[in-house]
Amino acid sequence: MNVRQLHYFYTIANEGQITRAAKKLHMAQPPLSQALKALENDLGVLLFDRHGRKMELTKAGKVLFERATHIFQTIDDTKTEVKEIGHGVSGSLSIGCVKSCFSYLIRNIRLFRTVYPKITFKLTEGDSFQLTEQLKKRDIELAIVRLPLEIDDYASYKIATEKYVAVLPEKWAKKWHKTAISIEELTNMPLLLLHRMSGRGQYEVIIEAFQKRGLKPNIICESPNVDMILGLVNEEIGVTIIPQSSLLTFHHSGLKILPLLDATIESESMIIWLEDRYLSKSAIQFIEMFET
Amino acid sequence: MNVRQLHYFYTIANEGQITRAAKKLHMAQPPLSQALKALENDLGVLLFDRHGRKMELTKAGKVLFERATHIFQTIDDTKTEVKEIGHGVSGSLSIGCVKSCFSYLIRNIRLFRTVYPKITFKLTEGDSFQLTEQLKKRDIELAIVRLPLEIDDYASYKIATEKYVAVLPEKWAKKWHKTAISIEELTNMPLLLLHRMSGRGQYEVIIEAFQKRGLKPNIICESPNVDMILGLVNEEIGVTIIPQSSLLTFHHSGLKILPLLDATIESESMIIWLEDRYLSKSAIQFIEMFET
DNA sequence: CTAATGTATATTTAAAAAATATACTCACTG
DNA sequence: CAGTGAGTATATTTTTTAAATATACATTAG
Numbered sequence: 188m189n190v191r192q193l194h195y196f197y198t199i200a201n202e203g204q205i206t207r208a209a210k211k212l213h214m215a216q217p218p219l220s221q222a223l224k225a226l227e228n229d230l231g232v233l234l235f236d237r238h239g240r241k242m243e244l245t246k247a248g249k250v251l252f253e254r255a256t257h258i259f260q261t262i263d264d265t266k267t268e269v270k271e272i273g274h275g276v277s278g279s280l281s282i283g284c285v286k287s288c289f290s291y292l293i294r295n296i297r298l299f300r301t302v303y304p305k306i307t308f309k310l311t312e313g314d315s316f317q318l319t320e321q322l323k324k325r326d327i328e329l330a331i332v333r334l335p336l337e338i339d340d341y342a343s344y345k346i347a348t349e350k351y352v353a354v355l356p357e358k359w360a361k362k363w364h365k366t367a368i369s370i371e372e373l374t375n376m377p378l379l380l381l382h383r384m385s386g387r388g389q390y391e392v393i394i395e396a397f398q399k400r401g402l403k404p405n406i407i408c409e410s411p412n413v414d415m416i417l418g419l420v421n422e423e424i425g426v427t428i429i430p431q432s433s434l435l436t437f438h439h440s441g442l443k444i445l446p447l448l449d450a451t452i453e454s455e456s457m458i459i460w461l462e463d464r465y466l467s468k469s470a471i472q473f474i475e476m477f478e479t
Numbered sequence: 480m481n482v483r484q485l486h487y488f489y490t491i492a493n494e495g496q497i498t499r500a501a502k503k504l505h506m507a508q509p510p511l512s513q514a515l516k517a518l519e520n521d522l523g524v525l526l527f528d529r530h531g532r533k534m535e536l537t538k539a540g541k542v543l544f545e546r547a548t549h550i551f552q553t554i555d556d557t558k559t560e561v562k563e564i565g566h567g568v569s570g571s572l573s574i575g576c577v578k579s580c581f582s583y584l585i586r587n588i589r590l591f592r593t594v595y596p597k598i599t600f601k602l603t604e605g606d607s608f609q610l611t612e613q614l615k616k617r618d619i620e621l622a623i624v625r626l627p628l629e630i631d632d633y634a635s636y637k638i639a640t641e642k643y644v645a646v647l648p649e650k651w652a653k654k655w656h657k658t659a660i661s662i663e664e665l666t667n668m669p670l671l672l673l674h675r676m677s678g679r680g681q682y683e684v685i686i687e688a689f690q691k692r693g694l695k696p697n698i699i700c701e702s703p704n705v706d707m708i709l710g711l712v713n714e715e716i717g718v719t720i721i722p723q724s725s726l727l728t729f730h731h732s733g734l735k736i737l738p739l740l741d742a743t744i745e746s747e748s749m750i751i752w753l754e755d756r757y758l759s760k761s762a763i764q765f766i767e768m769f770e771t
Numbered sequence: 772c773t774a775a776t777g778t779a780t781a782t783t784t785a786a787a788a789a790a791t792a793t794a795c796t797c798a799c800t801g
Numbered sequence: 802c803a804g805t806g807a808g809t810a811t812a813t814t815t816t817t818t819a820a821a822t823a824t825a826c827a828t829t830a831g
Contacts, residue, residue: 191482
């Protein structure tokens with residue numbers, strides 16, 4: 188049995204007649220008669236009960252017709268589905284994102300869904316290094332990361348540049364009555380820093396800002412988790428310096444946010460992907476949304 | 480997209496390599512490369528991400544592979560199923576049966592299932608005329624009926640010949656202290672008879688037995704339902720004459736069964752089917768079981 | 772009994788798939 | 802760092818397979 192024969196059988200069963208089926212299949216009647224016979228022969232069952240020019244499905248024929256209907260429906264659906272994936276209007280999109288960039292991701296997913304409602308998302312969270320590993324393994328197609336990061340292997344598009352801000356417990360800030368804070372003022376305070384678990388990250392950038400001024404920060408805690416750091420600040424354990432957008436997901440009641448006075452430590456966020464590799468149409472469309 | 484191409488794709492995805500897949504498909508590598516390319520072209524998606532000699536499924540490719548796996552599994556199952564139906568080891572068998580022959584049917588179904596456990600049954604009940612109509616409509620393949628019946632259009636096999644017996648209320652029978660009863664003795668009793676709703680049936684045969692002796696039976700009730708008749712006998716409304724096997728399904732506590740003394744009204748039970756029509760292998764096997 | 776409609780068979784023709792020959796590409800190795 | 806091997810791609814020829822043509826056969830309706 189081959190599928191072409193099955194398709195012929197399906198059409199004959201639908202039309203109830205070989206001649207009519209042949210017309211529908213854009214072919215002559217004799218080859219169709221033969222194909223049907225060959226199929227019956229191969230399966231070892233009569234599929235039609237013929238008397239004269241009346242054809243009636245046998246029991247086996249009825250079963251085969253049911254199954255064939257299902258099979259061709261599935262094949263048809265599959266074609267459509269895969270084509271849609273190809274055109275980027277369907278399918279799923281795997282994106283990794285560092286926690287401090289969640290706000291960018293969420294905003295763009297909302298926008299993307301208004302244009303491509305059939306696309307679903309698979310999201311993972313991790314630090315920049317972990318995400319690049321996931322890119323290489325092709326677990327994700329796109330990653331939204333924060334610089335600095337070794338990105339030679341990746342194509343990238345910069346989605347935001349933003350300043351780092353100092354976050355102080357509200358009580359501490361009241362003593363100053365200031366609207367901004369300098370690096371020097373921060374030196375004397377206990378400092379809590381985001382520290383990536385792997386690779387060179389933002390941590391080093393902040394240290395450099397102090398070192399440039401001959402200062403040595405008083406780092407008392409490092410953590411890869413922004414929520415934890417901000418929780419500690421809230422408990423008046425110390426202050427921190429983080430990208431502004433990292434605050435968006437944190438409900439900050441007892442925190443005072445101050446821009447840095449004499450230094451602009453900047454953070455770049457990028458969306459990155461593997462260069463020279465197949466990128467799904469939907470991923471391309473997702474990137475393009477950032478570009479506009 | 481055609482299914483041959485899909486099959487090629489499926490094999491390539493399974494083997495992870497075109498050359499290896501070509502070997503498995505008993506063909507050379509170049510046509511396989513081309514077929515894959517044609518499929519990708521037709522669907523408008525890259526299915527594999529090629530770098531050098533490494534091939535990796537794209538997102539669309541992964542989806543297609545999943546679907547293809549399911550499709551080919553279904554096709555394979557279908558082949559097996561239809562072949563099994565063809566050989567009569569699987570499928571379902573539709574049989575109609577008159578109520579008074581239930582015992583024959585049940586006995587043979589039990590036997591049949593020990594040999595062909597995969598065959599399922601679809602059973603209907605009706606009088607002989609109704610069953611022949613169902614045969615013509617092909618709602619059932621086989622019917623077990625009781626003669627007399629117009630059976631010119633059908634192939635048949637006689638499964639049993641049995642005598643009619645008289646059934647009396649136990650109390651009435653005690654007066655006689657006999658082990659058999661004559662037609663004449665029955666004439667004076669109120670008679671309850673099975674009467675087929677349609678067509679000529681056993682009813683007429685019984686009437687004839689009386690008429691041959693110049694007697695006129697005292698028929699006070701007709702019903703197509705054996706249970707109802709026997710219920711009425713049990714309530715001492717009257718007596719009845721029925722084929723012996725009709726009693727098997729009835730729980731008879733207050734009934735006396737007596738053979739007919741001076742007449743043998745006989746009933747033939749047959750299994751019948753449409754002549755010159757396709758009969759499923761399983762139906763043929765079912766008939767053969769009666770013949771042995 | 773004949774015309775019309777549908778199916779089956781045999782043979783020829785055309786289309787499509789596969790083979791052959793060969794070029795190209797990358798990765799590994801000495 | 803050229804050479805080799807394993808794999809893929811392209812162009813052309815060959816083979817296979819499916820379809821068309823011609824025609825015979827079968828059944829039903831008028």
